[in-house]
Structure formats: C-alpha cells, structure tokens
Amino acid sequence: MELFAVEGLPEVRPGDDVGELVAERVDLEEGDVVCVSHSIVSKAEGRGVDLSEFDPGPRARAIAERIGELAGEEKDPRFAQAVLDESEELLTEEPLMLAVTRFGHITVNAGIDRSNVPDSELLLLPEEPSASAERISETLDAPVVVTDTSGRPFRQGQRGVALGWAGVPAARDWRGESDRDGRELGVTVEAVVDELAAAANLLTGEGDDGLPVVVVRDFEFGDHEPHDGLFRSSGGDYVRDALREWEYDKQRLRDSDEDESDGDHQ
Structure with missing residues (x-):
C-alpha cells in the first residue's frame, strides 16, 4: 500500500466542487481510496x-x-x-x-x-460528513473518507480520524475468525476508516502544508465481514455514562498540580 498527497489544490471557496478539484489534479486507479480533510469540505459547503x-x-x-x-x-x-x-x-x-x-x-x-x-x-x-463523502465519491468514482484530527483519551497528542465515509466499510469485523493458534476472535472490530485517516494525516500535516487530500493506493479490505458502526451509540457507552455524572473538581486539580510541582524538586 502507498499514500501520496494531491498537489496544487487551490484555496477552496463556498460552492466549489471538491470532487472536481481533485479529479483535475490526479489520475485515480481502481481500488484507490481518497482521504479528504474536512476543512476543504466545510469550506465548499459554506460552513x-x-x-x-x-x-x-x-x-x-x-x-x-x-x-x-x-x-x-x-x-x-x-x-x-x-x-x-x-x-x-x-x-x-x-x-x-x-x-x-x-x-x-x-x-x-x-x-x-x-x-x-x-x-x-x-x-x-460538515453537517453530514458521510453525505459529503458520498457526493465526492460519486464524482471521483472512488471510495472517500472525510477526515479530521482529534485528541484521544488517556494519550497525549492528536491523530487523524474519519468523520464520514462512502464506498468503503467503516470497519473489518474479525469476530468469528481465528488467530494463529486457532482461537476464535470474539470482540475485534478494526476501525479501518480511522486507520486510513490517521495514515493520511501523516502527509496532510497540521500546519501550513496545504495538502488536504491524500490518495491511498493498493489498499485491500480483505476477506472480512464489513461493519459500519464506527460511532458508539449512547446506550451501553460506559465512558459517556460516566462523563454525564462527572463533576469537575478544581481543588483536586490544584492539589494534583502542587504534588507534581513538589515531585519535580525532589
């Protein structure tokens, strides 16, 4: 698999057709997946x-x-x-x-x-990123992932994530398949569109690179059951339930900061 950024895209304005702008600057091959930063989608949609x-x-x-x-x-x-x-x-x-x-x-x-x-x-x-991806996908006749960068719980830093997608399943469902020792996998669902978005983000960058579109070539989904449930529903999302009950404790944060400061001097 290889990835490359699409060069020469102009500043996108409201009303621009993102699919046409990309099509004018790259010759796509069968099987290519196009990752598009939400920023140009949002600009084109007047957001x-x-x-x-x-x-x-x-x-x-x-x-x-x-x-x-x-x-x-x-x-x-x-x-x-x-x-x-x-x-x-x-x-x-x-x-x-x-x-x-x-x-x-x-x-x-x-x-x-x-x-x-x-x-x-x-x-x-974008109001409906998957609908945006569908429109771009129809123009390009290729799968499209609309991407953004987002922070992560329990880790520093940001990485690329998928907001919307079309023409490619969101995930590979490994449940029911076996590992190398013959054990059946019971919970693994691989978020493929997030992985593609994260890979694309290595090329699009975070600053003034001006490279909002990346083509992924020779990606193969493989012989797996497709799965489209990327976003967890509210029911059964234990982290979301816990956050609803959580209250921010300013004093605890101050005490934690003081403890860290003391530790720095030891």
Missing part, C-alpha cells in the same frame, strides 16, 4: 462563520466565564454558543467543552476550527 453570528445565551455565558476563570483569560461566550449550537449534547462543560456532534462524533469544541480559515473566524464541521 465558515463569524462569531458575530452567534448570540450567546445564559448557558454559553456561564460556560465561557467558568473556562475563562480556569484558563486565567477571558473567553468569548459567542464561541461557547457556537459549540452549543453544533452539539447534540455536552458531556463536559469545564475544563473543556466535550461535545457530541449531531452526526455522532465526540470531540472537543464540536470540532470547530480556527486555523487555516482565511475568509471567516470559525470553520464548522
């Missing part, structure tokens, strides 16, 4: 907005005030309102807004971006 478009309500003002107090700097309640408007639910309000988007993805600040947005202050995620 760039300004803070002035949001009128913060009492909840947004309270959230901004609490997060600002923790951060030691003033936070704009209009941004908090934007996150609320783009969310089905906030699992946490402080020290960060961990949002469940309307299409099932869970991420900080509902995935609202402030970088590489020349024509507006904010860039929202």
Whole structure:
C-alpha cells in the first residue's frame, strides 16, 4: 500500500466542487481510496462563520466565564454558543467543552476550527460528513473518507480520524475468525476508516502544508465481514455514562498540580 498527497489544490471557496478539484489534479486507479480533510469540505459547503453570528445565551455565558476563570483569560461566550449550537449534547462543560456532534462524533469544541480559515473566524464541521463523502465519491468514482484530527483519551497528542465515509466499510469485523493458534476472535472490530485517516494525516500535516487530500493506493479490505458502526451509540457507552455524572473538581486539580510541582524538586 502507498499514500501520496494531491498537489496544487487551490484555496477552496463556498460552492466549489471538491470532487472536481481533485479529479483535475490526479489520475485515480481502481481500488484507490481518497482521504479528504474536512476543512476543504466545510469550506465548499459554506460552513465558515463569524462569531458575530452567534448570540450567546445564559448557558454559553456561564460556560465561557467558568473556562475563562480556569484558563486565567477571558473567553468569548459567542464561541461557547457556537459549540452549543453544533452539539447534540455536552458531556463536559469545564475544563473543556466535550461535545457530541449531531452526526455522532465526540470531540472537543464540536470540532470547530480556527486555523487555516482565511475568509471567516470559525470553520464548522460538515453537517453530514458521510453525505459529503458520498457526493465526492460519486464524482471521483472512488471510495472517500472525510477526515479530521482529534485528541484521544488517556494519550497525549492528536491523530487523524474519519468523520464520514462512502464506498468503503467503516470497519473489518474479525469476530468469528481465528488467530494463529486457532482461537476464535470474539470482540475485534478494526476501525479501518480511522486507520486510513490517521495514515493520511501523516502527509496532510497540521500546519501550513496545504495538502488536504491524500490518495491511498493498493489498499485491500480483505476477506472480512464489513461493519459500519464506527460511532458508539449512547446506550451501553460506559465512558459517556460516566462523563454525564462527572463533576469537575478544581481543588483536586490544584492539589494534583502542587504534588507534581513538589515531585519535580525532589
């Protein structure tokens, strides 16, 4: 398998056809998978907005005030309102807004971006990333994965993840297959589109590279049962249930910071 970035894409504007822009710059082969950063999809779909478009309500003002107090700097309640408007639910309000988007993805600040947005202050995620992937896939006649970067529980740093996909299953279902010792696998479902998105992110980068599209060539799904359930449903998601009950303990954080500081001097 190999991956390469598509060169020469222009700054995408509202109304642009992302599929056509890609098709003009690369000759795809049968079996290619095209990974597209959500940023150009969102721009093409007119998802760039300004803070002035949001009128913060009492909840947004309270959230901004609490997060600002923790951060030691003033936070704009209009941004908090934007996150609320783009969310089905906030699992946490402080020290960060961990949002469940309307299409099932869970991420900080509902995935609202402030970088590489020349024509507006904010860039929202596509409303329906899998529908966006389907439209691009129809133009290119190739599978498409719409990607973003996201932080991870229990680990530092961000990695690429899939927001939407078309023409390729989300996952390989290994359940019922056997390992090398003949033991039957009972729980393994491999999130293929996330793995493709993470691989593509090595080329798209995080700064000013200007390479939002990556082609994956010679990827083979293999003889596995396909599975499309990438986002966990609310029922049975124990981490989500725990977060709903969790309350942020500012004093405990201060005590933890002091303990770490003491340890640094020992």
